[in-house]
Amino acid sequence: MTNLEKARWLALLVPAALLAGALGSQYLGGLYPCEMCHWQRWPHYAAVALALLSFSIRGPLLVRLAGVAIALSGLIGVYHAGVELGVFEGLTQCSSAPRAASGADLLNEIMSAPVIRCDQVQWTFAGISMAGWNAIISVSGALLILWLTLNRLRTATA
Secondary structure, eight states: OHHHHHHHHHHHHHHHHHHHHHHHHHTTTTTOOOOHHHHHHHHHHHHHHHHHHHHOOOOHHHHHHHHHHHHHHHHHHHHHHHHHHHOOOOOOOOOEEOOOOOOOOHHHHHHHSSSEETTTTOOOOOEEEEHHHHHHHHHHHHHHHHHHHHHHHHHOOO
């Protein structure tokens, strides 16, 4: 397997795994995302799409773009983890978790939805929040993906 193929697979699997963890914790674990959690997901969605497309359109460009999208999510995760730790000032708005709409009394459902603050940690593993883990895994994965695609250039021209 070439370095570009490894990078292509990483560009698909890293964001897919992180999205699976985020969506699983939301829908199976009952952890509602705040606004910044959603911000971290969007670049991962883009990275998955770019990585899938890179299997059809060969070359390093789409893999690199996926790597950049993964890095962007990681940088948002760094900021979010900083907000959770009080290093950065967070948002003034909070998110409300959506409830299943029954249609009976939409206003009561909206008013009873829990408010999710971006500066409060809902879950940790080894003392690191989900935003922190996203930052660590995303930035590390993105650097590896980009290094593998650049390493391919060096070996191709040598």
